[in-house]
Amino acid sequence: MDIDGIRKRIDLLDDVLLRIFNERARLALEIGHLKKGLNLPVFDPSREKRIFARMKDENPGPLDSDAIVRLFERVVDESRRLERIMSHADEEEN
Numbered sequence: 001m002d003i004d005g006i007r008k009r010i011d012l013l014d015d016v017l018l019r020i021f022n023e024r025a026r027l028a029l030e031i032g033h034l035k036k037g038l039n040l041p042v043f044d045p046s047r048e049k050r051i052f053a054r055m056k057d058e059n060p061g062p063l064d065s066d067a068i069v070r071l072f073e074r075v076v077d078e079s080r081r082l083e084r085i086m087s088h089a090d091e092e093e094n
């Protein structure tokens, strides 16, 4: 396949990633609301460790383990950021 053809396939995958990143963030926000109601902290390091370990175990490559962890750290970092923004917005409303 030529470069344009491969780029079209990448664009389609990027569309899927965009949807999935946002769906994941929505679920993290739901958890954020529940944790707030239960007075639990946003950051759950043991849960994050389990996510990274599972993704390393399931990783088929060619990305190596370090790359997978870096990518998931970024994704999880953004969910935490969103949870905090939501949590502060709730506080300002009340």
Ligand SMILES: C=C(O[C@@H]1C=C(C(=O)O)C=C[C@H]1O)C(=O)O
Residues within 6 Å of the ligand: 027, 028, 029, 031, 032, 042, 043, 044, 045, 047, 048, 051, 075, 076, 077, 079, 080, 083
């Ligand atoms: C969504 C949660 O909040 C945070 C974000 C996580 C994630 O994006 O998967 C995991 C743990 C928490 O630090 C959670 O506690 O599950």
